[in-house]
Amino acid sequence: MASKWMFYLREMAHRMWFRASLYCALAIGTVLISPLANSWVPGHWATVLGASSIDSILNILASSMLAVTTFSLTTVVSAFATASSSTTPRATKLLIENADVHSALATFLGAFLYAIVGIVALSTDIYADGGRVVLFGVTVLVIVLITVTLLRWIDQISHLGRVGETVNLVESTTRESLIRRARQPYLGGQPYEQSPVAGTHINTLLVGYVQYVDMGKLQVLAEQYQCRIHLESQPGEFLVPGQPLVSVDTTPAEALCQAVRAAIVIGDARTYHQDPRLGLIVLNEIAIRALSPAINDPGTAIDVIGTCVRLLHTWAEERQLASTAVAMQEQHQPRGYQPEYDRIYVRALAEEDFFRDVFVPISRDGAAFVEVGIWLQKALYGLQGCGFAPFHGLALAFAEQALARCQHAMSAEQDITAVTEHFRKLKVDR
Structure with missing residues (x-):
């Protein structure tokens, strides 16, 4: 069950308010704890360090950070709107979850609250000279942190929300998801094909996308009820009530049905963690919008093609490495390689x-x-020659489809000839 709660915690940590709340709590706690230093910090340090000026410093900090926070929020909202209109709303979610943006806004808001609470605390006379020294030292550290964050923030807002930056962000997130799934093609379970499906389906009662499958919880349930569980719905699939989540090779009790439904998270939108196809779909949405008559930007589409080729190369490399690692483990273990969740059977993602x-x-x-x-044609030619067997036939088949569409849509004979020449190169080298 812990992995499911880790999923929820990870989703919550991606919310903009989460990091800001932590920074604000830390700022307020620092101000309130500083008076404890009254007894063990020499009072004459206040005169040496000029800690008596802390009141004016905090006033300047409060007023300036309020302006910076307001400006930053306005800039971020504008960047989100720009990204949504120029790329795709599905990519905007990654911008909203950007850790660098969260850190900058949290730093500014935390510094503002730190200054406000510090001013209020100083007005209550709870600080002796020792406490003022600690507060002064913390304030200097806060100023240094603000300075570093501002310098980084200036660079970030210069390209925040731009198409290229959004494509890079989607690529990075998709690569992480592809690597995770390539290293665990069955989510840590066993190949679906190794065990025939027999038994009863446990259906969903909700409408939405499969966001996360808690494999650990399913394994515990399978051991508890002495059954095998076959995952029927992959992360990213859209379900309606009555469609199967899993099938079990026994007659399931109602308690098992409820526990299985609780182990599979269904929500309103797809997520990237266990669903690497989502990133590829989002990249293509960006390319399609760039190719629309309103934008007419084939260069962005070409950039997306190159990005997708890099991602598919990553998948091919990781799958080959994972296959080699499994083969070596099976060779050196007399009883064979055992997956982490040996009672759970999952379908592998299809390269097609x-x-x-x-x-x-x-x-x-x-x-x-x-x-x-x-x-x-160039992209498919490169994928054909990457050395990953499943890509060979697929590259030729999809190249033929692309050529047929070009022949139907292009009016200039020389354009058709140019595309056909590249296709012939791919077909000959096959």
Whole structure:
């Protein structure tokens, strides 16, 4: 059950208010704890360090941080709106969860509250000279932190919300998700095909997307009820009441049904953690919008193609490494390699779905652009030669589809010839 709560904690930590609340609590706690130093800090240090000026410093800090926080929030909201209109609303979620943005806003808001609470505390005369020295020292550290954060923030807001920055952010998040799934293609369980599905389906009662599967909890339930559990719905799938979540090779008790439903999180939107296809879909939404007549920016679509090729190369490399590691473990362990969740059976992600997510939308909406058509052929040629067997046939099949769309959409014969030449190179080298 801990992993499910870790999922909820991770989701909560991505909210903008979470880090700001921690910084504010730390700031208020520091101010209130400082009077405890009255007895063990020499009082004459206050004169030496000039701690008597702390009142005016805190006043300046409070007024300036209020202005900086307000300006930063306005800038961030504007950047979110720009990203949503120029890329896709699905990418905006990553901007909202950006840790650098959270840190900057939390620092400014925390410094403001620190100054306000410090001013109020000083007015109550709870600080002797020793307490003022500690408060002065903490204030100097806060000023240094604000200075460093401001310098970083100036660089961040210069490209926050821009298309290129958003593409890079989606790429980074998708790569992490792909690597996790490539290293655990069955989410730590066993291949679905190794155990025939027999028994009863446990259906969902909710409408939404599968966001997270608590494999640890399912394993505990399978051991408790002496059964095998087959995951029927992958993270990212959309379900309605009556569709199966899992199937079990026994007649499930009502308690087991309720526990299984509680172990699988269903929400209103897809999440990136266990759903690497979401990142590929978001990247293609960015490319499709760039290819629309209103924007007409094939360069962004070409950039997205290159990004997707890098991500698929990452998947291929990680899958090959994972397969090699499993083979070595099976060779050195007499009883064979045992997965972490040996009673849970999960389907592996299909590489064909990756290719469909990446190449079908762009080849459809970019069929009339000769540069996009050529880059698609180049991308598929590169994936064909990456040494990952599942990509070989898929690259040729999707290259043929892309060529057919170009031949139908392009009016200039020389454009069709240019795309066809690149396709022939891919077909010959196969």
